[in-house]
Amino acid sequence: MRTPIIAGNWKMHKTISEAIETVSHLKEKIKNVKGREVIVAPPFTAISEVSRVLKDTFIAVSAQNIHWEVKGAFTGEVSPIMVKDAGAEFVIIGHSERRQYFGETNETVNKKIKAALKQGLKVILCIGESLEQRESGQTFQVLEEELKKGLFEIKSDGIESIVIAYEPIWAIGTGKTATPEIAEEAHKFIRDYISKIFNKDIGEKIRILYGGSVKPTNISDLMDMEDIDGALVGGASLDPDTFAEIVQFK
Ligand code: 13P
Numbered sequence: 547m548r549t550p551i552i553a554g555n556w557k558m559h560k561t562i563s564e565a566i567e568t569v570s571h572l573k574e575k576i577k578n579v580k581g582r583e584v585i586v587a588p589p590f591t592a593i594s595e596v597s598r599v600l601k602d603t604f605i606a607v608s609a610q611n612i613h614w615e616v617k618g619a620f621t622g623e624v625s626p627i628m629v630k631d632a633g634a635e636f637v638i639i640g641h642s643e644r645r646q647y648f649g650e651t652n653e654t655v656n657k658k659i660k661a662a663l664k665q666g667l668k669v670i671l672c673i674g675e676s677l678e679q680r681e682s683g684q685t686f687q688v689l690e691e692e693l694k695k696g697l698f699e700i701k702s703d704g705i706e707s708i709v710i711a712y713e714p715i716w717a718i719g720t721g722k723t724a725t726p727e728i729a730e731e732a733h734k735f736i737r738d739y740i741s742k743i744f745n746k747d748i749g750e751k752i753r754i755l756y757g758g759s760v761k762p763t764n765i766s767d768l769m770d771m772e773d774i775d776g777a778l779v780g781g782a783s784l785d786p787d788t789f790a791e792i793v794q795f796k
Contacts, residue, residue: 551776554783565592575790597633608636614657652695677716717758733773
């Protein structure tokens with residue numbers, strides 16, 4: 547049995563006071579929820595305060611990015627040690643927005659994953675194809691390449707601290723969710739590939755989240771699919787009532 551994970555990626559939203567208000571409300575709303583893991587990923591500036599509010603709850607905190615070095619002359623960057631120190635237990639790595647706008651590559655993704663694991667952070671590795679890649683029949687090739695290069699030299703004990711998020715770029719922030727069947731096909735491919743490069747047991751255990759316009763109205767149909775183990779939610783995670791509804795999917 548894989549415990550479902552519902553994670554909220556706030557992206558570049560919320561000041562510290564807004565973040566505190568959101569999680570204070572959220573923790574009350576879902577305090578009796580059982581049988582699922584919940585993660586929120588605030589911007590760097592709010593990690594520390596959000597972690598303080600969520601201390602002694604089952605809601606974990608994630609960073610949205612890290613640098614691969616622990617310290618040094620890298621103006622504007624934040625290291626794995628720093629986000630851990632601020633209270634993050636997870637870090638999102640390889641989000642398509644970072645790949646698209648900030649020059650993230652499979653090689654930097656791999657360096658960041660190694661750095662995160664070394665510091666004891668758990669990783670949410672994002673992969674997914676663009677509309678153009680899907681329409682030209684390259685989806686599986688893209689996913690395979692992102693997994694192969696992103697997970698280069700990661701050992702079996704490392705993969706246990708990694709969650710994969712399948713986020714088709716064409717479904718992010720567009721309101722255009724992948725159908726459960728389209729998502730399931732990609733998730734199954736990812737699970738089979740992880741089983742192939744590690745082993746069947748690891749493939750069965752790894753959690754694969756779907757991301758891209760997840761809402762209270764489509765979460766249940768997505769979660770009904772065999773290989774969908776949860777969701778990475780963007781826009782709909784900003785409002786604590788809406789996010790709490792997604793967390794409590796039937
Ligand atoms: P939306 O839910 O806003 O489409 O964003 C998905 C996402 O990118 C989560 O990381």
